[in-house]
Amino acid sequence: MVARAARAADLARLDAAVSDCFACPRLVRWREEVARTRRAAFRDQEYWGRPVPGFGTGDARIAILGLAPAAHGGNRTGRIFTGDRSGDVLFAALHRAGLANQPTSVAADDGLALRDLRIFSAVRCAPPDNKPTPEERDTCAPWLHREVTLIRPTLRVVVALGAFAWAAWWPVLRQVYGQRPPSPRPAFGHGAHWSGTDAPDLLGCYHVSQQNTFTGRLTPEMLDDVFGQAKQLAGVD
Numbered sequence: 421m422v423a424r425a426a427r428a429a430d431l432a433r434l435d436a437a438v439s440d441c442f443a444c445p446r447l448v449r450w451r452e453e454v455a456r457t458r459r460a461a462f463r464d465q466e467y468w469g470r471p472v473p474g475f476g477t478g479d480a481r482i483a484i485l486g487l488a489p490a491a492h493g494g495n496r497t498g499r500i501f502t503g504d505r506s507g508d509v510l511f512a513a514l515h516r517a518g519l520a521n522q523p524t525s526v527a528a529d530d531g532l533a534l535r536d537l538r539i540f541s542a543v544r545c546a547p548p549d550n551k552p553t554p555e556e557r558d559t560c561a562p563w564l565h566r567e568v569t570l571i572r573p574t575l576r577v578v579v580a581l582g583a584f585a586w587a588a589w590w591p592v593l594r595q596v597y598g599q600r601p602p603s604p605r606p607a608f609g610h611g612a613h614w615s616g617t618d619a620p621d622l623l624g625c626y627h628v629s630q631q632n633t634f635t636g637r638l639t640p641e642m643l644d645d646v647f648g649q650a651k652q653l654a655g656v657d
């Protein structure tokens with residue numbers, strides 16, 4: 421797995437290799453079972469049912485790091501944050517920020533394009549209850565590390581959606597940037613900001629899950645503030 425990730429010479433090859441990964445038995449079973457049983461509203465659709473690669477530009481100055489694909493979102497459509505309520509909230513905000521050409525993300529062929537932005541997750545397969553095990557997180561990490569390596573020349577800011585993504589960044593710092601992570605680790609919080617030397621700034625943002633957006637814990641204004649700060653730090657107009 422580590423060797424397969426390291427061999428990917430560019431993002432297209434990396435995306436293809438990620439999509440063909442079967443390294444985590446529990447997650448492979450789950451993604452395929454969800455794709456087979458489907459949700460009633462999507463019964464007539466063919467689910468992707470595979471790992472979900474990153475999405476966005478190869479010269480991104482900003483990256484959004486999420487937890488994992490949603491069972492009936494990314495695992496159905498094959499594109500991260502696509503086809504579910506979390507994506508509705510996220511892409512509406514990215515469109516307001518000028519980082520996406522449209523405010524919706526419903527299917528892989530819907531014409532969505534990002535500007536200066538790449539989106540990926542710490543774990544590439546949908547996990548039961550949105551909870552990957554530590555072993556699955558570690559098994560999947562080489563894909564993330566390779567993806568960050570490939571966009572490293574332009575990458576300036578990473579927005580971590582939630583505590584899991586925030587924690588997943590520190591191994592990246594070690595593996596990709598050759599730096600010892602800060603000790604103690606800075607705590608995750610909405611609005612948290614860690615700034616290192618010769619590495620991207622890290623911003624914390626509550627996850628765009630329904631649990632957060634339906635309850636008002638995360639509002640559109642809060643997302644606008646985070647992406648405004650990300651653009652400013654990254655030098656994006």
Ligand code: SF4
Nearest residue numbers: 441443444471545560
């Ligand atoms: S979670 Fe990552 S490492 Fe595990 S099977 Fe999916 S893509 Fe492969």
